[in-house]
Amino acid sequence: MAKELKDLTKRSENYSQWYNELVVKADLAEQSAVRGCMVIKPYGYAIWEKMQQQLDKMFKETGHVNAYFPLLIPKSFLSKEADHVEGFAKECAVVTHYRLKNDPEGRGVVVDPDARLEEELIIRPTSETIIWNTYRNWIKSYRDLPILCNQWANVFRWEMRTRMFLRTAEFLWQEGHTAHATKEEAMEEAVRMLNVYADFAERYMAVPVVKGVKSANERFAGALETYTIEAMMQDGKALQSGTSHFLGQNFAKAFDVKFINKNNELEYVWATSWGVSTRLMGALIMTHSDDNGLVLPPHLAPIQVVIVPIYKSMDQLDEISRRVAPIVEKFRNMGVSVKYDNADNKRPGFKFADYELKGVPVRLALGARDLENGTIEVMRRDTLEKETMPIEGIEERVQQLLEEMQTNIYKKALALRESKTTTADSYDEFKEKIEQGGFILAHWDGTTETEERVKEETKATIRCIPLDGDKTPGKCMVTGRPSAQRVIFARNY
Amino acid sequence: MAKELKDLTKRSENYSQWYNELVVKADLAEQSAVRGCMVIKPYGYAIWEKMQQQLDKMFKETGHVNAYFPLLIPKSFLSKEADHVEGFAKECAVVTHYRLKNDPEGRGVVVDPDARLEEELIIRPTSETIIWNTYRNWIKSYRDLPILCNQWANVFRWEMRTRMFLRTAEFLWQEGHTAHATKEEAMEEAVRMLNVYADFAERYMAVPVVKGVKSANERFAGALETYTIEAMMQDGKALQSGTSHFLGQNFAKAFDVKFINKNNELEYVWATSWGVSTRLMGALIMTHSDDNGLVLPPHLAPIQVVIVPIYKSMDQLDEISRRVAPIVEKFRNMGVSVKYDNADNKRPGFKFADYELKGVPVRLALGARDLENGTIEVMRRDTLEKETMPIEGIEERVQQLLEEMQTNIYKKALALRESKTTTADSYDEFKEKIEQGGFILAHWDGTTETEERVKEETKATIRCIPLDGDKTPGKCMVTGRPSAQRVIFARNY
Numbered sequence: 001m002a003k004e005l006k007d008l009t010k011r012s013e014n015y016s017q018w019y020n021e022l023v024v025k026a027d028l029a030e031q032s033a034v035r036g037c038m039v040i041k042p043y044g045y046a047i048w049e050k051m052q053q054q055l056d057k058m059f060k061e062t063g064h065v066n067a068y069f070p071l072l073i074p075k076s077f078l079s080k081e082a083d084h085v086e087g088f089a090k091e092c093a094v095v096t097h098y099r100l101k102n103d104p105e106g107r108g109v110v111v112d113p114d115a116r117l118e119e120e121l122i123i124r125p126t127s128e129t130i131i132w133n134t135y136r137n138w139i140k141s142y143r144d145l146p147i148l149c150n151q152w153a154n155v156f157r158w159e160m161r162t163r164m165f166l167r168t169a170e171f172l173w174q175e176g177h178t179a180h181a182t183k184e185e186a187m188e189e190a191v192r193m194l195n196v197y198a199d200f201a202e203r204y205m206a207v208p209v210v211k212g213v214k215s216a217n218e219r220f221a222g223a224l225e226t227y228t229i230e231a232m233m234q235d236g237k238a239l240q241s242g243t244s245h246f247l248g249q250n251f252a253k254a255f256d257v258k259f260i261n262k263n264n265e266l267e268y269v270w271a272t273s274w275g276v277s278t279r280l281m282g283a284l285i286m287t288h289s290d291d292n293g294l295v296l297p298p299h300l301a302p303i304q305v306v307i308v309p310i311y312k313s314m315d316q317l318d319e320i321s322r323r324v325a326p327i328v329e330k331f332r333n334m335g336v337s338v339k340y341d342n343a344d345n346k347r348p349g350f351k352f353a354d355y356e357l358k359g360v361p362v363r364l365a366l367g368a369r370d371l372e373n374g375t376i377e378v379m380r381r382d383t384l385e386k387e388t389m390p391i392e393g394i395e396e397r398v399q400q401l402l403e404e405m406q407t408n409i410y411k412k413a414l415a416l417r418e419s420k421t422t423t424a425d426s427y428d429e430f431k432e433k434i435e436q437g438g439f440i441l442a443h444w445d446g447t448t449e450t451e452e453r454v455k456e457e458t459k460a461t462i463r464c465i466p467l468d469g470d471k472t473p474g475k476c477m478v479t480g481r482p483s484a485q486r487v488i489f490a491r492n493y
Numbered sequence: 494m495a496k497e498l499k500d501l502t503k504r505s506e507n508y509s510q511w512y513n514e515l516v517v518k519a520d521l522a523e524q525s526a527v528r529g530c531m532v533i534k535p536y537g538y539a540i541w542e543k544m545q546q547q548l549d550k551m552f553k554e555t556g557h558v559n560a561y562f563p564l565l566i567p568k569s570f571l572s573k574e575a576d577h578v579e580g581f582a583k584e585c586a587v588v589t590h591y592r593l594k595n596d597p598e599g600r601g602v603v604v605d606p607d608a609r610l611e612e613e614l615i616i617r618p619t620s621e622t623i624i625w626n627t628y629r630n631w632i633k634s635y636r637d638l639p640i641l642c643n644q645w646a647n648v649f650r651w652e653m654r655t656r657m658f659l660r661t662a663e664f665l666w667q668e669g670h671t672a673h674a675t676k677e678e679a680m681e682e683a684v685r686m687l688n689v690y691a692d693f694a695e696r697y698m699a700v701p702v703v704k705g706v707k708s709a710n711e712r713f714a715g716a717l718e719t720y721t722i723e724a725m726m727q728d729g730k731a732l733q734s735g736t737s738h739f740l741g742q743n744f745a746k747a748f749d750v751k752f753i754n755k756n757n758e759l760e761y762v763w764a765t766s767w768g769v770s771t772r773l774m775g776a777l778i779m780t781h782s783d784d785n786g787l788v789l790p791p792h793l794a795p796i797q798v799v800i801v802p803i804y805k806s807m808d809q810l811d812e813i814s815r816r817v818a819p820i821v822e823k824f825r826n827m828g829v830s831v832k833y834d835n836a837d838n839k840r841p842g843f844k845f846a847d848y849e850l851k852g853v854p855v856r857l858a859l860g861a862r863d864l865e866n867g868t869i870e871v872m873r874r875d876t877l878e879k880e881t882m883p884i885e886g887i888e889e890r891v892q893q894l895l896e897e898m899q900t901n902i903y904k905k906a907l908a909l910r911e912s913k914t915t916t917a918d919s920y921d922e923f924k925e926k927i928e929q930g931g932f933i934l935a936h937w938d939g940t941t942e943t944e945e946r947v948k949e950e951t952k953a954t955i956r957c958i959p960l961d962g963d964k965t966p967g968k969c970m971v972t973g974r975p976s977a978q979r980v981i982f983a984r985n986y
Contacts, residue, residue: 079601
């Protein structure tokens, strides 16, 4: 296995292969027996759990509650919102029967043809339809609003080309679905949740993101406006990392959800929905990791500090273990997640390589000489720098180091993004620059036609119209028609 | 709505209807548009979340980690373990197609006949098969063991008769799946998790349970031994509340999972699985609640204390709010979940009834006269007793009261169970007593034949062979043949 660890493809050789290998070698996930579905392994799931806990806390702090809606959706529901069906109906898992029976010819079990459903059921690709069908009974008056529900769930989209975490048939996510009495309030909510996502990405994942609005072409099926956070991976490609939708009254109209407003008039309810998924795991991995394996932000690392004893005899190990015990206890009391790896069947070198591969932020190594000298070796995963420090007070120094690393990897990712963000003023310039990857800020005339032409000719799409960007108007790089502001073009995952 | 609250059917009139109404009126859950599937509403989900958090903590403390396996299982997997397919294949949701298309006749969307799967996929009714198919690649040597994985997931069983929380087509649960090098270790694990479940039920849910072993007839499909915790509802019926299975080498053999043991021999791996589900919500509701609504154990109540101001003017409300603010803060610092309900559009009487219905353990009411007198009114939900107390130090007294209530409702449930637990020494006596409900301890000859005869003639089944019960041997009440110990018979949910 130690050899395997070294076999990781380098990013410069084949970025895509590096990613696929890393996901498997770092024990994050693996392909399952079901096409396009992955198994999320304990180490990968532990990272996802930390993400969930933090996000859930942020949702609750902004007034949201959790609920749970059915996995299966009647087929007819999907057709009720015209754009939605176009976007989602095509790639669904369809349940048609409710029973199996023993094969009359004795070969296992077969579908019982007598158990055909009258109406087929679809495994939810997203839950707007079933939720708005439910909200109809919850909402009578403005006093019942707002409804601020979130759901943690699995969803299913029959994707043809899948990649672990980035695009899988089944994935885990949260989907917020809110109902409001006014358009303004719904729009505010959509922006609020965009900000929550951006805040989470930057402060916890250490992933810098651009907040923006999607072009009509890239909008969620059924939304009037889709907000997005876009991150840049190390290869310069964009990864859409979270979206928040202002749905207007589309779903309220499709499911006849009306309320009596303060003026005693009957009105359709205003809606938002917003979600992030296990795709964030892909963003996390691809933003920070290197040719030695994962690099995890300390705020989300399941193990923040590992302590490895270096010993030649069991007596030495005992002595080291005695010295380590109070350090472990102190870390725990400080809320630092620590592991003391005294496993006797693996050599220190193997352990070092394994924890590097798994992205444990800080590795402490303690040997007999350290005990004599009152020192300990500290290795930080982001820079791979090693330093020997006094063992006294090591806990506080490591805690400080974890925060420093959290900031450092964010800054490194931001610097990379800035170095790969350029402008293009002509379509020729654009075509040349897009081959280098990265974000290109360019003027666009606002039409789907132009956007699709660029996509066809260069494989780049408009990732977003930045909210905080330069608002200087100009001329479309393709058509020369007026443009309100530069937008971000990039190739993307 | 205040009127609706009072319309709750009494338990003595119709226990079953009381339960169904309570689930809806207390805002716990409701039927969805999909047959047999419920919507878990925010208040119900908040209780489930508290259960999850505590259980998850207990699983982690016993060395388990979480992971996630696919929702869909290839049909052929189900057939690989002979008993398992008999138990689970019959009632499955079957995915046969992966695409919809626009109806050529323009009526919405239809299943695309060209998108038929080569092999049908089943929505997991439980995950032993897909997990053991995965474990095959994880386990080579005894050094890879034990594997102690748990999964929080939704599962689907096509039930014909459904009741919210107690039996629904889709339900939420956790399923632990462990792999061990020895039979002894696996058996210990199965018992360990039974004890975790019993501990959780008694200390958090305040639901007394009997720990026992299932008869062959009631065993999990594929298990060699099924351990269970059985609770008694107020109507004297049993509710199976959690099970832990020793699976032997059945799934290892079905999926060819072998390992090199310490003696360098190739051996099949030993397995357990164990689960509890949203069914626990049913147990919680039916054990403690009364004709006024829910009674929640303080350890699982989303809101433990509600404070209601009684005022005649906004000035009075302001004065009360100022007095309440530090109380709320102190409760929060003590880790007590508190809500100050100063909503101006509902009268105190309505609020009182609503919080009673929702089972909030302690209600504090504070009026102008209380401010003058330095008092506060305290109502405890379990006994509905009201008492006026000094406001000074109220936080500590309430915290103590919460613990007292937790103990009290447990004792009350235990007393009920004891009063409804009897013995029967002849089948005639049994037939008479079973009509009164409750647990009947009787001797049984250990055969499936006798068990099925009793079930057919009296609708009672063997709930379990108690682990901690009286081990005195005797004679089967039906056949007179030897019996090792009394077992528990009851009618059940």
